[in-house]
Amino acid sequence: MKMKNKIKVYRAIHNLTQDALAKELGVTRQTILAIEKGKYDPSLDLAFKISRYFHTTVEDLFSYD
Amino acid sequence: MKKNTFYIISGLFAISLLFLFWLSILLSNPVIIAVSFLIEAVLLFVLKRHITDIVQDERSILIEMKTASATIKTAAVLFVTVNLAMIVYVFSDSLGFHTLTYNRSLNPMLFPSGFESVPYFPVPPEMIPISVLGLFAVMQIVLLVVVLFIYIGFQFYYAHKFGEWDEDEE
Numbered sequence: 001m002k003m004k005n006k007i008k009v010y011r012a013i014h015n016l017t018q019d020a021l022a023k024e025l026g027v028t029r030q031t032i033l034a035i036e037k038g039k040y041d042p043s044l045d046l047a048f049k050i051s052r053y054f055h056t057t058v059e060d061l062f063s064y065d
Numbered sequence: 066m067k068k069n070t071f072y073i074i075s076g077l078f079a080i081s082l083l084f085l086f087w088l089s090i091l092l093s094n095p096v097i098i099a100v101s102f103l104i105e106a107v108l109l110f111v112l113k114r115h116i117t118d119i120v121q122d123e124r125s126i127l128i129e130m131k132t133a134s135a136t137i138k139t140a141a142v143l144f145v146t147v148n149l150a151m152i153v154y155v156f157s158d159s160l161g162f163h164t165l166t167y168n169r170s171l172n173p174m175l176f177p178s179g180f181e182s183v184p185y186f187p188v189p190p191e192m193i194p195i196s197v198l199g200l201f202a203v204m205q206i207v208l209l210v211v212v213l214f215i216y217i218g219f220q221f222y223y224a225h226k227f228g229e230w231d232e233d234e235e
Binding site (some may be wrong): 018026027028030031033034038039040042043045046055 | 120122123124125127226227228229231233
């Protein structure tokens with residue numbers, strides 16, 4: 001089962017680049033890119049950090065395909 | 066410390082290790098390479114922790130962990146396989162395979178005054194020839210090089226799997 005996410009959508013809403021989001025979260029741009037493309041599933045800690053940054057919930061941001 | 070400085074130091078360490086390896090062989094002193102390798106490994110570990118311009122996050126740590134795990138598993142199987150085969154080859158005389166081992170009466174002596182003249186390793190006659198024991202060293206070098214390539218291969222595989230070189234359309 002593959003996990004999908006709405007990070008790209010939320011980035012667009014907040015007018016953020018991958019690089020800017022990565023710097024805010026203390027990760028690399030490649031990590032944000034890999035998560036968006038579904039190549040890497042973030043840890044629970046990072047998933048919460050991302051959802052808190054966008055003022056949303058983990059369930060809203062991440063879901064199973 | 067910048068990461069490029071670290072890479073230059075690593076390169077210098079590698080060159081110095083080659084020199085020390087050669088010196089060890091010339092002087093027949095294994096302590097030189099063993100101690101210097103340990104010291105350089107510790108120094109590299111300490112220096113790596115002082116790199117300031119490298120971002121290491123959970124994905125890059127995962128790539129490192131998976132690479133290390135896969136390399137260890139593969140290397141263990143490879144080492145056991147090759148070493149078992151080498152041990153059987155060397156000790157085949159005791160197992161009954163006489164044709165593979167040294168025979169004092171059929172083969173010329175490796176040393177002019179016989180094996181008994183070797184002061185550091187008293188080899189019983191007609192048992193284990195030193196030429197065969199030398200195969201161990203060659204095989205160990207081959208294995209170390211193979212393991213290095215396996216590590217690089219897995220590093221590329223997992224980096225690709227977790228999107229290290231992906232480009233975004235944005």
